[in-house]
Amino acid sequence: MSSRGAKVSSRTGVAFMTPAALLIGLFVVFPFFWIIAVSFSNRSLLGANALHPQFVGLKNYLDLFDPATFWGQGGFGPSLWLTIQFVVFSALCGQVLLGLVLAWISRELSPRAKSLLHGIVMLAWILPDVVVGFAWFAYLDRDAGTLNQLLRGLNFPAADFLIEHPFLTICMFNAWRGAAFSMMLFDAALQSIPPSYLETADVVGASSWQKLRDIVLPLIRGHIVTDLILITMWTFNVFTPFLLTAGGPSFESDILPIYTYRIAFKSFEFGKGAAIGVIVMLINLAFSLAYLRLAQRGLRKKGKAA
Amino acid sequence: MASIQLDKIGKSFGAVDTIREIDLAIDDGEFVCLLGPSGCGKTTTLRMIAGLEQPSRGSIRIGGRDVTCAQPKDRNIGMVFQDYALYPHMTIADNIAYPLKVRGVAEATRHEKAREIAEVLHIGQLLDRLPAQISGGQQQRTSLARALVHPAAAFLFDEPLSNLDARMRVEARAFLHHLQRSRGMTAVYVTHDQAEAMALSTRIAVMCAGDIVQYAPPLEIYRRPATTFVAGFVGDPPMNLVAAQATRNGHDVALRGAGLQMAPIVSWPALDLALERSDRVTVGVRPEHLRITAGDVATNRLHGKLFANEAMGPESLVTLDLDGGVRVTARIFGDASLRIESDAAFAFDADRFTLFDAQGVRIPGAAEDPSN
Numbered sequence: 001m002s003s004r005g006a007k008v009s010s011r012t013g014v015a016f017m018t019p020a021a022l023l024i025g026l027f028v029v030f031p032f033f034w035i036i037a038v039s040f041s042n043r044s045l046l047g048a049n050a051l052h053p054q055f056v057g058l059k060n061y062l063d064l065f066d067p068a069t070f071w072g073q074g075g076f077g078p079s080l081w082l083t084i085q086f087v088v089f090s091a092l093c094g095q096v097l098l099g100l101v102l103a104w105i106s107r108e109l110s111p112r113a114k115s116l117l118h119g120i121v122m123l124a125w126i127l128p129d130v131v132v133g134f135a136w137f138a139y140l141d142r143d144a145g146t147l148n149q150l151l152r153g154l155n156f157p158a159a160d161f162l163i164e165h166p167f168l169t170i171c172m173f174n175a176w177r178g179a180a181f182s183m184m185l186f187d188a189a190l191q192s193i194p195p196s197y198l199e200t201a202d203v204v205g206a207s208s209w210q211k212l213r214d215i216v217l218p219l220i221r222g223h224i225v226t227d228l229i230l231i232t233m234w235t236f237n238v239f240t241p242f243l244l245t246a247g248g249p250s251f252e253s254d255i256l257p258i259y260t261y262r263i264a265f266k267s268f269e270f271g272k273g274a275a276i277g278v279i280v281m282l283i284n285l286a287f288s289l290a291y292l293r294l295a296q297r298g299l300r301k302k303g304k305a306a
Numbered sequence: 307m308a309s310i311q312l313d314k315i316g317k318s319f320g321a322v323d324t325i326r327e328i329d330l331a332i333d334d335g336e337f338v339c340l341l342g343p344s345g346c347g348k349t350t351t352l353r354m355i356a357g358l359e360q361p362s363r364g365s366i367r368i369g370g371r372d373v374t375c376a377q378p379k380d381r382n383i384g385m386v387f388q389d390y391a392l393y394p395h396m397t398i399a400d401n402i403a404y405p406l407k408v409r410g411v412a413e414a415t416r417h418e419k420a421r422e423i424a425e426v427l428h429i430g431q432l433l434d435r436l437p438a439q440i441s442g443g444q445q446q447r448t449s450l451a452r453a454l455v456h457p458a459a460a461f462l463f464d465e466p467l468s469n470l471d472a473r474m475r476v477e478a479r480a481f482l483h484h485l486q487r488s489r490g491m492t493a494v495y496v497t498h499d500q501a502e503a504m505a506l507s508t509r510i511a512v513m514c515a516g517d518i519v520q521y522a523p524p525l526e527i528y529r530r531p532a533t534t535f536v537a538g539f540v541g542d543p544p545m546n547l548v549a550a551q552a553t554r555n556g557h558d559v560a561l562r563g564a565g566l567q568m569a570p571i572v573s574w575p576a577l578d579l580a581l582e583r584s585d586r587v588t589v590g591v592r593p594e595h596l597r598i599t600a601g602d603v604a605t606n607r608l609h610g611k612l613f614a615n616e617a618m619g620p621e622s623l624v625t626l627d628l629d630g631g632v633r634v635t636a637r638i639f640g641d642a643s644l645r646i647e648s649d650a651a652f653a654f655d656a657d658r659f660t661l662f663d664a665q666g667v668r669i670p671g672a673a674e675d676p677s678n
Contacts, residue, residue: 196391199358204405204456205379214404218395 038274045268053271060275074251076276079259083236086171086255091235094175096227099182103190104212106183118183125180133243136173137162162245166253170241178234182227189223190216225295229288236284256280307492308369308459309334310355315364317350324350326516327364332460332509335490337483339503342513343539348496349464351513355494356462357381369459384453388465390445392437392452398424399433402451409456423451427485443474450482463495467502479505500540504528512536534666537590543623545590545660546634548608552577552585561589564630569605569656576670577661584664591659596636598624598644599653606659608634609651617641626650 039060043053064070070077102121106114124132139146140161148158161169193216201211217224239257247258254262256276264273310332317325325347332338340348353359355366357378365374373381392401399420400407406416424430427447432440437448446466453461467475467482483506486493497503503510504524511521512535520532531537537545550563558570559577566589571577580587591608599607610628622642625635636652644650661669 194389194391196387196389197393199356199378200385200387200391200452201404201408202358203356203378203383203385204408205377206408210408214407215393218393 035274035277038270039278041271043270043274045270056271060272061279063272064275064279074254074259074262076259078251079254079256082167082254083256086167086174087232087235090171090174091178091231092228094171095178095182095231095235096224098175098179099184099227100186102179102183103186104216106187107190118180118187121180121183124176125178129240129243132177133240136244140169163249166245166249170244170253170255173241173244174235174238177240178231182231185223185227186220189220193219221295225291228291232287232291233284236280307334307490309336309367310460310492310494311367312351312355313365313367315351315354315361315366317347317354317359318362324516325354325361328518330511330518330521332492332494335492336508337486337493337495337506339495339497339507339510340513341497341500341503341510341539343498345515346513347516348498348513352462352464352494352496355381355460356383356385382459383462384456384458384460385462386446386449386453386464386466388468390437390449390466390469392445392448394437396436397433398429398435398437398440398448401437401448402433402455405452405456419455420451423455424448427451427454442470443478446470446478447481450485460492460494463493465496465498468497468499475502482506500544501542504540510540512539530668531590531660532668534588534590534662537660537662537668541592543593543635543637545592546596546608547662548589548591548628548632548634549630550587550589552581552587554581561587563589565608565610565626565628565632566630567605567607567609574669574671580661580663580669586664587669588662588666589659590662591634591654593623593635593637595654595658596634596638596652597654598636598638598642599651606656607651607653609649610634612644612646612648612650615642615644615646624650624652626652 038053040055040057041053042049042056042059044050064076069075102117106117109117127135138144140148142148142158142160147161152158159165197215197219198211201215206214237257238255239261241253241255242258242261245253247254247262260273260276260280263269263276310330312328312330315325315328315330316323328351330338330351340351342348350359354361355368357373357376357380361374365372367373368381368383393404396404399417402420402424403411403416406419407413411419421430421433424433427450429440429444429447429451432444432448437445440448446469449466467478470478479502485491486506495503495506507524509521509523510527511518512527512532513519514535520527520536522530522532527536527540531540531545534547538547548563548566550561550566550568553560553562555570558572559574559581560570561568568589577587596608608626608628610626612624613627613633614623614625616623616625620639622638622640623635624638624642624644625633627633634652660671663669
């Protein structure tokens with residue numbers, strides 16, 4: 001590049017960055033710090049505190065972890081515990097594992113079958129929330145739903161899944177909804193492995209499982225960590241299950257985003273809602289650091305051998 | 307070790323015949339190179355022997371056993387890939403021992419075996435390193451060690467030296483030659499480098515557009531190339547090919563071409579036969595059989611303008627642009643003091659050229675031993 005080009009680029013660069021920087025500042029950076037500030041206040045939508053919120057220190061946090069109400073019905077404790085289970089089952093076991101299996105299987109398919117499979121899986125991911133919500137309502141309906149029709153056809157008892165198994169339902173729903181992302185990520189990761197690596201393994205007689213364990217998983221470790229971080233974060237914050245169960249019945253599917261919504265926008269306790277948001281952020285941070293540490297430990301083990 | 311037979315092997319991708327029909331018999335302990343330009347089907351052929359590719363027709367036998375439909379693992383082969391395919395997250399020892407790990411050999415035993423074979427290949431001091439921490443030549447040997455660690459019926463090589471720099475390649479080539487000859491292993495080796503094929507093979511299968519055009523020992527291929535394709539592919543620089551027209555003069559045949567002048571040819575029955583079909587032939591002369599000549603003394607000569615004169619040390623490569631536009635190269639011992647663009651001529655002896663017919667097929671020579 002010419003020196004003139006370089007000189008122009010620093011000023012033009014700033015000009016080009018400004019709109020994006022303003023938007024990010026306004027909608028990401030500012031709310032981030034704002035929510036932390038709000039979490040230390042008693043700001044609410046109604047009443048005196050709406051006009052003149054006061055600094056309350058750690059009160060919101062202490063309230064959330066108050067032993068008297070922590071484990072109570074519709075409390076913070078059960079919701080937190082439910083959310084962790086939700087992340088483990090629907091995200092880690094569901095989306096990540098399902099995505100990996102789908103990507104691993106589609107490797108052996110013909111190009112046409114592969115794009116068909118990917119298309120179907122992607123569809124679950126790209127459909128709007130409301131459409132998906134209605135589709136699942138129709139699918140799960142007690143009397144006319146597709147799933148119950150199928151079960152009846154196979155001589156299984158029909159069930160009202162949204163009421164009888166709300167947590168299982170939102171787990172299945174979230175796994176189905178988000179598997180596409182993991183599948184696409186792992187598909188790209190698998191394609192980055194030179195074919196000769198797996199062919200060498202074929203020649204020496206490695207089974208599919210041995211290839212996955214000895215060669216593929218170590219090589220796509222970085223992709224797995226990226227996927228775990230994103231999927232965990234997204235699942236912690238996902239609100240779509242609200243469309244199916246609204247957190248009920250009797251808080252059985254009351255995951256944190258729904259709990260937060262109830263506190264902040266139904267009880268209008270913005271301060272407390274913000275405190276939950278901050279806690280969720282810290283939990284996500286802890287998960288991410290744990291994943292990164294896990295990946296680094298693997299690398300260090302490799303380095304030590306050298 | 308075992309023999310390998312390919313019987314009427316063909317491979318089609320859709321409507322395209324990548325391999326038309328190949329017969330190839332490789333004896334126990336032979337080193338056979340599949341030599342050809344890219345896209346000639348040599349790698350596909352190797353992959354079919356390995357079982358990584360399923361032939362569309364024909365059958366493959368290794369050690370007398372039909373393995374046409376067998377899985378790669380059931381063919382008892384060792385394979386070395388062009389990119390070495392070393393696992394970057396495993397140490398050299400683990401890489402070499404991987405075939406044994408897959409077979410469930412205990413860790414102590416398999417590391418012992420890996421150490422043994424690594425010593426043979428002079429990489430014993432690298433066992434604790436990772437592939438990224440050793441040189442290309444050492445990676446190549448690691449890949450070789452992994453193929454050798456488990457006794458196999460045959461070894462398959464897919465351009466294993468082409469990722470090395472020139473000096474390393476010559477060194478690795480000699481090493482591979484020694485290893486194969488001393489162990490008597492059956493090897494099939496894919497390359498587009500004719501020098502590699504010449505140096506390593508007991509026999510070379512020259513491939514072109516999905517066919518084997520010649521299958522013979524290296525020197526036979528060098529001395530008696532079956533077609534103009536083989537003549538123009540083998541040798542560095544390859545054989546010079548000059549088009550000529552034949553005219554019959556009683557019992558004599560006169561060959562004349564642009565920039566080419568030759569003494570009349572007498573009593574060459576195969577040539578007479580070829581001329582009944584077409585009077586167009588191609589004259590082939592190896593660069594080392596040309597010498598610089600002054601004046602019009604020689605009867606067999608090529609004349610034109612000097613294009614390049616490259617001194618290589620012990621020898622020089624002298625290139626002429628013939629009057630007809632064809633470029634020919636001579637390999638001259640010592641150096642030639644010729645100026646660019648000056649007129650020059652090469653001479654060659656009457657028993658030092660090869661003739662090809664209008665289809666490019668070699669005409670058996672009068673000058674060669676008929677028993678061959």
